[in-house]
Amino acid sequence: MKKILECVPNFSEGRDLEKIEKIVDSFRGRADVKLLDYQLDKDHNRLVVTLVGTPEAIKPAVIAAMGVAIELIDMRQHEGQHPRMGAIDVVPFIPVKDMSMTEAVDISKEVAREVSETYSLPVFLYERSARSPERQNLAAIRKGEFEGMAAKIRDPKWYPDFGPKEIHPTAGVTAVGARMPLVAFNVNLDTANMDIANAVARKVRHVSGGLRYCKGIGVALKERGIVQVSMNMTDYTKTALYSSFELVRMEARRYGINVVGSEIVGLVPMEALVDTAAYYLGLENFTINQVLEYRLME
Amino acid sequence: MKKILECVPNFSEGRDLEKIEKIVDSFRGRADVKLLDYQLDKDHNRLVVTLVGTPEAIKPAVIAAMGVAIELIDMRQHEGQHPRMGAIDVVPFIPVKDMSMTEAVDISKEVAREVSETYSLPVFLYERSARSPERQNLAAIRKGEFEGMAAKIRDPKWYPDFGPKEIHPTAGVTAVGARMPLVAFNVNLDTANMDIANAVARKVRHVSGGLRYCKGIGVALKERGIVQVSMNMTDYTKTALYSSFELVRMEARRYGINVVGSEIVGLVPMEALVDTAAYYLGLENFTINQVLEYRLME
Numbered sequence: 001m002k003k004i005l006e007c008v009p010n011f012s013e014g015r016d017l018e019k020i021e022k023i024v025d026s027f028r029g030r031a032d033v034k035l036l037d038y039q040l041d042k043d044h045n046r047l048v049v050t051l052v053g054t055p056e057a058i059k060p061a062v063i064a065a066m067g068v069a070i071e072l073i074d075m076r077q078h079e080g081q082h083p084r085m086g087a088i089d090v091v092p093f094i095p096v097k098d099m100s101m102t103e104a105v106d107i108s109k110e111v112a113r114e115v116s117e118t119y120s121l122p123v124f125l126y127e128r129s130a131r132s133p134e135r136q137n138l139a140a141i142r143k144g145e146f147e148g149m150a151a152k153i154r155d156p157k158w159y160p161d162f163g164p165k166e167i168h169p170t171a172g173v174t175a176v177g178a179r180m181p182l183v184a185f186n187v188n189l190d191t192a193n194m195d196i197a198n199a200v201a202r203k204v205r206h207v208s209g210g211l212r213y214c215k216g217i218g219v220a221l222k223e224r225g226i227v228q229v230s231m232n233m234t235d236y237t238k239t240a241l242y243s244s245f246e247l248v249r250m251e252a253r254r255y256g257i258n259v260v261g262s263e264i265v266g267l268v269p270m271e272a273l274v275d276t277a278a279y280y281l282g283l284e285n286f287t288i289n290q291v292l293e294y295r296l297m298e
Numbered sequence: 299m300k301k302i303l304e305c306v307p308n309f310s311e312g313r314d315l316e317k318i319e320k321i322v323d324s325f326r327g328r329a330d331v332k333l334l335d336y337q338l339d340k341d342h343n344r345l346v347v348t349l350v351g352t353p354e355a356i357k358p359a360v361i362a363a364m365g366v367a368i369e370l371i372d373m374r375q376h377e378g379q380h381p382r383m384g385a386i387d388v389v390p391f392i393p394v395k396d397m398s399m400t401e402a403v404d405i406s407k408e409v410a411r412e413v414s415e416t417y418s419l420p421v422f423l424y425e426r427s428a429r430s431p432e433r434q435n436l437a438a439i440r441k442g443e444f445e446g447m448a449a450k451i452r453d454p455k456w457y458p459d460f461g462p463k464e465i466h467p468t469a470g471v472t473a474v475g476a477r478m479p480l481v482a483f484n485v486n487l488d489t490a491n492m493d494i495a496n497a498v499a500r501k502v503r504h505v506s507g508g509l510r511y512c513k514g515i516g517v518a519l520k521e522r523g524i525v526q527v528s529m530n531m532t533d534y535t536k537t538a539l540y541s542s543f544e545l546v547r548m549e550a551r552r553y554g555i556n557v558v559g560s561e562i563v564g565l566v567p568m569e570a571l572v573d574t575a576a577y578y579l580g581l582e583n584f585t586i587n588q589v590l591e592y593r594l595m596e
Contacts, residue, residue: 004594006590034593034594036593052590052593052594096590096591096594097591097594181590188582241575241579242578242579245579259580260580261580261581261582262579262580262581262582263581263582263583263584264581264584264588266588267588267589267590267593268588268589268590269589269590269591270568270572270589270590270591270592273571273572273575273576273589274568274571274572274575276574276575276578276579277539277571277572277574277575277578278571280540280574280575280578281539281540281543281560281574282557282558282559282560283559283560283561283562284486284559284560284561285561286561286562290562290564290565290566291565291566291567291568291571292304292350292394292479292565292566292567292568293394293395293567293568293591293592293595294568294591295332295334295350295565296302296332296350296394296395296595297591297594297595
């Protein structure tokens, strides 16, 4: 079975198409690396690339692209709406197939060490790769952003995990880590009442008493005149999509409100949907090896 | 996107392991052909091989394997419980990914023509490849089996679609065709009453008034003391798994009986389960392109 790793590097350049193409080009024409998608956002001034491939092939591709980005992006000139702390802001690795989280963490550490040495770049390990709980959360690391980072990493509490204890003059700092795939899962309610959307979200999301691997907020779909519970499923292997769906339905019912549909934004691992089908059909002894396409990927 | 075709050739040899290995070997070590499974049955004296791959790669592999089988199998010596009419009894082609049924039918006809010429083998086209309604059903073609086939194909009504109008002396005749993937889907009921299982099956299956692409019978699970509605879903793109599941549940209810689980036997195309998950979650605007693993197969 071939191991498959996903990587979603975020670069701080969303406007200069020539630079963007040069960065993205690092991922093209490589055996066992597939460039699935890249999205640039001019307001955020940010480029998000999605690639998958074998760990052996992904690693040098990402390291090369980071080198290109360091050469092209000058953070002293960068402005945009999205918080950012470096030319390569964050590099998450996501185990997709036949890889454990431990293996993904190992890859993230290898990449972190190598880029810190090659490019004299301070690197923080975050999420599952973090060496202490306070570094798990990317927002905590990124606080102060590029402009505040020069001072921040002189504080022993914020020494980087790899590389020099001073920022790269033009590229700042980078966070590298491993995490589970995120599934963006939204459930629509037949009401325009945002109070209800928020009340339901509070019951379903982890932080206020709900499901362990579910984040959620209420969102208004103004054009349709309805509201949505917008969720990020942060570990679908432990908190299932159907669990959050049924909990939204259950909680909405107390307000006399119905679920009128749902959506998955972006990509979703096959297993999250297979698990959902298996739940509703009550499938016994079903394994993902019975999925024809899964066998094709062996 | 790479086209993927499945082929499940049935050979009339389930006992002689040396011969079986020689046949199966035809499918090994070929680029773009994956041997997923092969099962031999001594009572049936039959070998069922499951392979997938690109149509260009599958075609020569199947033709080569048929040549090996014709060389090794002498139907004059063959006996077994399963009905059969040739050394290669039947060769179904199944479109799996980015292939239309029309393309699979075309491949089946190309293979039928080529093996009939190369091996002087009479070939019948069946299922979706059949040239007349009475040849769609394999059982109708196979009636009389190997022993009766010499006389049968002299009747103009049963002239083969390709090849000589007399049987191959040792290999008999073969049926080649294209069909949809079958999904073997069984739903368990919390009763030991076979009358209920059969009554529910009658309401769900096509032949007695139920769903167009569903076959079904009642089956006793003696060890568990329950019964099962055992179904073959013959076109899951038109009759969904969840439709038959919900119809079984609905019909069982009139007897005060509950569904206590279900099972899928063997392989199932990803789309059948994704479609089921999308139904129960009420997913709007979801496409299979959002499934990460599907994108990996591009």
